[in-house]
Every structure is written in C-alpha cells, then in structure tokens.
Amino acid sequence: MSVAMNRRTPRKFGASMGKHAVLILVSVVLGFPLLWMALTSLKTNHQALADPPVWIPHPFVWSNYPQMISSVSFPRFVLNTLMYAAFTIVGVCVSSSLVAYGFSRIRWRGRDFLFKVMVSTLLIPFFATLIPLFVMYKRFHMVGWYLPLIVPTFFGSSIFSTFLLRQFFMTIPQSVSDAAKVDGANEFTIYRRVILPMAKPALATVILFQFVYCWNDYLGPLIYIDNQVWYPVSLGLTLVLGTYTTNWPWVMAAASAATLPIIVLFFFTQRTFIAGIAIQGTGDKG
Amino acid sequence: MSPWLIGFLAFFAYPFFATIYYSFTNFNGVQSPKWVGFANYTALFHDPLVGTSLFNTFFYTVFELPLSTAAALGLALLLNQNVRGRSIYRTIFYIPSIVPLVASCLVFVWIFNPATGIVNDLLNNVHIEGPGWFFSSAWAKPTLILLGLWGVGQPMVIYLAGLQNIPRELYEVADLDGARPWQRLRFVTLPMLSPVILFNVILQLVACFSYFTQAQVIEGGDLGGPGTSTWFYVQYLYEQAFTFLKLGYSSAMAFFLFVISAIVMVLLFRSSSRWVYYASDG
Numbered sequence: 001m002s003v004a005m006n007r008r009t010p011r012k013f014g015a016s017m018g019k020h021a022v023l024i025l026v027s028v029v030l031g032f033p034l035l036w037m038a039l040t041s042l043k044t045n046h047q048a049l050a051d052p053p054v055w056i057p058h059p060f061v062w063s064n065y066p067q068m069i070s071s072v073s074f075p076r077f078v079l080n081t082l083m084y085a086a087f088t089i090v091g092v093c094v095s096s097s098l099v100a101y102g103f104s105r106i107r108w109r110g111r112d113f114l115f116k117v118m119v120s121t122l123l124i125p126f127f128a129t130l131i132p133l134f135v136m137y138k139r140f141h142m143v144g145w146y147l148p149l150i151v152p153t154f155f156g157s158s159i160f161s162t163f164l165l166r167q168f169f170m171t172i173p174q175s176v177s178d179a180a181k182v183d184g185a186n187e188f189t190i191y192r193r194v195i196l197p198m199a200k201p202a203l204a205t206v207i208l209f210q211f212v213y214c215w216n217d218y219l220g221p222l223i224y225i226d227n228q229v230w231y232p233v234s235l236g237l238t239l240v241l242g243t244y245t246t247n248w249p250w251v252m253a254a255a256s257a258a259t260l261p262i263i264v265l266f267f268f269t270q271r272t273f274i275a276g277i278a279i280q281g282t283g284d285k286g
Numbered sequence: 287m288s289p290w291l292i293g294f295l296a297f298f299a300y301p302f303f304a305t306i307y308y309s310f311t312n313f314n315g316v317q318s319p320k321w322v323g324f325a326n327y328t329a330l331f332h333d334p335l336v337g338t339s340l341f342n343t344f345f346y347t348v349f350e351l352p353l354s355t356a357a358a359l360g361l362a363l364l365l366n367q368n369v370r371g372r373s374i375y376r377t378i379f380y381i382p383s384i385v386p387l388v389a390s391c392l393v394f395v396w397i398f399n400p401a402t403g404i405v406n407d408l409l410n411n412v413h414i415e416g417p418g419w420f421f422s423s424a425w426a427k428p429t430l431i432l433l434g435l436w437g438v439g440q441p442m443v444i445y446l447a448g449l450q451n452i453p454r455e456l457y458e459v460a461d462l463d464g465a466r467p468w469q470r471l472r473f474v475t476l477p478m479l480s481p482v483i484l485f486n487v488i489l490q491l492v493a494c495f496s497y498f499t500q501a502q503v504i505e506g507g508d509l510g511g512p513g514t515s516t517w518f519y520v521q522y523l524y525e526q527a528f529t530f531l532k533l534g535y536s537s538a539m540a541f542f543l544f545v546i547s548a549i550v551m552v553l554l555f556r557s558s559s560r561w562v563y564y565a566s567d568g
Contacts, residue, residue: 019369026364027378030436034385036404037393053407095293114291121298123488123551125496127520128544131527131537132304133297135315155293216386218499223528237388238506248396255389262384270377277440278447 034259041065041252048248064253071250072243074257076229077236084146084221084232085214091153092161092210093203099156100165101191105177115166122159126219134223145230149220153210160280161206167279168202169195205276208269215262233258305544308537315533326538336539339519343543345427346518347494350434355487358438362445363475376446383439391503394433395420395510420510427516430500441486448482449475477563484562488551495547496520519543 040048041064043057069075102108103115137148156162172195180190196203218234225231231239240254266273309326311319330336365376382390397403398419406416417425456474465473476483498520504511505521519539527536 016369019364019367023364023369023375026361027375030382031378033390033393033397033436034381036397037389040396049402051402051407053404118294121294123492124298124302125492125544125547127496127523127540128305129298129301130305131308131533131540132301134527135304135533136301138315152293152297155297157293157297212384216384218386218388218503222502234386234388237386237392238503241392241509248402251392252396255392258389259385262386263381266377266381266384270373274376274380274443274447277443280444 037252037259038256040249041256043249045247045249048252061249064249065257068240068244068250068253069257072236072240072254073229074233074236074240074254077231077233080146080230081215081232081234084149084217085211087146087150088153088214089207089210091150092158092206095154095156096158096161096206097165097196097199097203098191100162100169101187101195103162104166104169105172105174105190105195106187118159119163130223137224143224144226146221146225148224149217158206158210161210164206164209164276164279165199165202168199172198201272205272205279208265208272209276212262212265305537305540308534309541310538311534313534313537314531319534322534326535327542329535330538330542335514335517335522336519338514339517339522340543342427342515342517343495343497343519346430346434346497347491349428350431350494351487351490353431354435354438354441354490355483357435358441358486359445359479359483361438361442362449363471365442365446366449376443380439380443383437383442385437387499388503390433390437391500391509394429394436395504398429420504420516421512423512423515426504426511429510430504430516433500441490444482444486445479448479452478480562481564484554484558488554491550491554492547495543498524 039055039057042060042062043054044061047054047057103111103118133148134143137143142148142151176194176198177190180194185193214232216234217232221232221235225235228235228239237254237258241251244250308319310321310323312322312325313319361379365372365379369375385393398405400406400416400418400421403416403419405419409416419425419429452475456478457470460470460474497518501511501516501518501521502524503509504516510516520543523536523539523543526532526539
C-alpha cells in the first residue's frame, strides 16, 4: 500500500498498475479459500486428496450436491432456518421500529439517557447473561425450540436494528409529524401511517441483516435446540462433518450450499448492505 | 420504547444481576440455588483450566485485536483510492465476513490440513515445510487468528465509510502545507477516523473475549486444537454450565470475565482522550 501511495509524481499509468497489482494480490489471497471450497466440492474424493493437487476438477462431480443434500436432512435445516429468520424478522420489524420511534420522534425526559443505556448494553458480552436466561427459559418450558431466540426480538433485543432505524427516523423532518398532528393524528397513527411507510428502505436493511444473522447463527441454536430435527443450517453443517469427515468433497459441498445463498443475496443487495453497515458503524460519532 | 424497556429488564437487567447472584451459590438448575459465599471464586482461582483458557483467550485477543484493526484499516485505505473496479475489490474483500462461521471453519480446516491441505502443498512448492496448523499446539491459535483476519470485512466497510466522511478540504490544506502521504495519514486521516476506530475496537474486544464459535466447531468436530491449545474461556464456561450443570460455578466464571472486560474497557476509554479526536462540530 505504501508503495502505491509514496510515488509522488509518477507516470499515472505506473501508479495505477501498482495499485491494481496490490489489490489483485490481496483479492487472490482473500478469495482463495472460497474458490478452493467450491472446487473441492466438485471433485471426487480421490482427486481432492491427490498429491500434487488437482486444480480443476475433471470430471465435475455435480452429484456431490444431491448426494450430500439427501444424506442429511439439508432441506429440513434450510426450512428450520427460514422459519427462525421469518419469526425474528417480524419481531425485529415491529419492536425495533416502535422503540426507535420512541427514541427519535417523541421528546420525553430521560430519553437520551436511556438511549445511552441501551447502546451501552452492546458492551456486555453475551455470556454475562447467558446462564440465568437459560434457567428462565427452561422454567417456562421454552428450551428445545426457537422460542428463546424469537421472543426477545419482539422486545427490541436487536440493538443494531433499533439504532439503524433511529438514525433513519431522525433524518425525517419534524414538520412531517407536525403536519399530521394538525390533521388530528396521534403518535401511534403517525408512526403507523406516516413514518413507517417512509422507512421502507431502512426496514429492508434491517430485514436483510436479520436474515443473514439467523442464517449464520450458531451459538443461539447450539444452546437452545437439542433435537436434530430442528437444527438450522449452521448446526446441520457440523452434523455433515460428524458423519462424513473422510469425504471432504461432501463436506465442502455442504459448506458451499450454506454459503451460496448468502453470497447471492449479497450480490443482489450490495448497496443496502454496505450502506447499512456504514450507518451502524459511523452513525454515532459521540 | 416501552417494549424495549420490558425486554431490557426481562432479558438483560434481570439475567445480568442473576448471574452475579448465582455466582455466589451452588446451583444445578433444578434445586433452588444454595448460598456458598465466595466458594466458587476460590475454586475458580485454583482451577488450572481457568488459567489455561483465560490465557488462550487473552492470547487470541492480544494478537487478533491489533492485527484485525490494522488489516481492516489497511484494506479500507487501499479501497479508498481512486482506482477502477473499486466496488469489485470491495466485494471480494467483504464477502468472507458474511460466510457462515461454521462454513468458514470447515474451509480453513480443509485448506490448512497439514497432510492434504492446499496451503502446505503450495508451501512445499517453494520448499517450505508447512506447520501442523490446527493440529499443532503451537500453531492452532495462530491459525484461528488467520481465520479471524480473513473475516475482517465488516470493520473494513465501516472504516471505508469513515474515510469517505473526511472532508476533502482537510487534504487540500495538508497538500498546501506540503504534507507527504504518510503525514496526511498520520495527521489527517487517523485523527479524523479515531472515533470510528475506538467504536470498532471496543466491539471487537467484546467479540474477542466472547470467542467461542470457531473454537467450538474445531474442537467439537475433532478437527484440531490438540490438548488445551484452543480451549477458550467461554468454551470452558459453556461446558461447566451445560454439560456439568455447574451453574453457580459457571456464573462465577462469567462474572469474573465480565469484570476483566469492564476493566479493560474503562482503561481503553480513559486512554481514548489522548488518541481519539472529536471534530468540534461533530
């Protein structure tokens, strides 16, 4: 990097080539693991273990995918994950938007203080509350299914979503609410009929992040889901591994199958994604 | 607003204080907790595995935190230059961070396999004998650090956004003063970015102290981490709580690490007045 930047008066072409060389090198290093995962998933086991390594699979063993998918209940894992995501998305959209509304569009005493309290809960590691939560859910007979992971989202547990929505709500001019008030709308009507429809792009971001979160979540289901029938994709992957450690093409096919939807989703929603992270990371500068 | 308050009390404040209470009790989740005073803490200080797992967690944090911050910053600076195809590079740099953690663990175990993995094959080609990576007690943690560095896309995107928020005039003024590139970095870019850096370092710190998933996948799948070389604190806590149902003891462990992390954070905030620069109009 410093090489590319230090050339003060270079011929432009040379400098640009230098930058690209560095960027391409980094891309190759960072891209390689996923490329190798995909390549391995299309090889025979014999080719995958060959020495010297076989780079391009020949033939392409597409059948690794259907075989892996039918040997563990992969579709079931996907279904479980989608259900987990769907419920929490509803929870987050309803509660986080309400909470964000209260933290941005209504003035009340202690609001900013409580907002700080809420944001600072991000600094408390999950393990500091884990055990009593588990005991509590156990007592309510909620352990074994996704309820312990779903219910909190209906109570604004997703701080990042609330934060993001609040940032967005604050950009809507106060005059919008005032106009509605003149027409006799109360706060809830304003929230429901005025602000929420305007916040569609922000809600889309929240939904996207929540989906990716659920798809990738390992810890939550590990703690609360004990029956393999209810495993999400992440736990399902460990199951594939436990069953087929000796067949790396299958393991890599499973890893690819778990990764591909996220990457495809990312390609279609890149702008929303990047903008959302930027808001979360730089929105509050103190 | 009030839903969050209920949620905060039920799913946060209560369990947090209950953790402290449990930590002074003998509790298996079935019978009601029995008060034992500081017994759990005394046991904790004499438990060699607490020391080992705490060491592993610190080891990971001490290397991962600065390295990943530097890597994220470096990549963001790279991407912040005016080059063609920038968004393609950004996509490639970012994608590893959204790969499901379990999948990235599996991929790393596969490419870093000492005998059949591609990394050691490539090293062999340049006549370097690759180490045992996940299967060597000396290399298992560094390999996990590499895995962490691979997924540095999230802070990178945040830093990139921060870089793009820095007003262009500042660089113009710096150029008029004849600042060299590294002086621009040192006296304009880094100070302007410092609040964002602080925010990210703190979130990373919480994540490092809570390090669990990757180590658990490696360990659980019997994919390496010989002996206790990748036995992390939260893993041990998890095992004490959910395998042995020693909820009092694991609560004490949880509160102990929380106190340590709180101390580190206070120190970090204290020091931040010296290196974090808040623009006066910010």
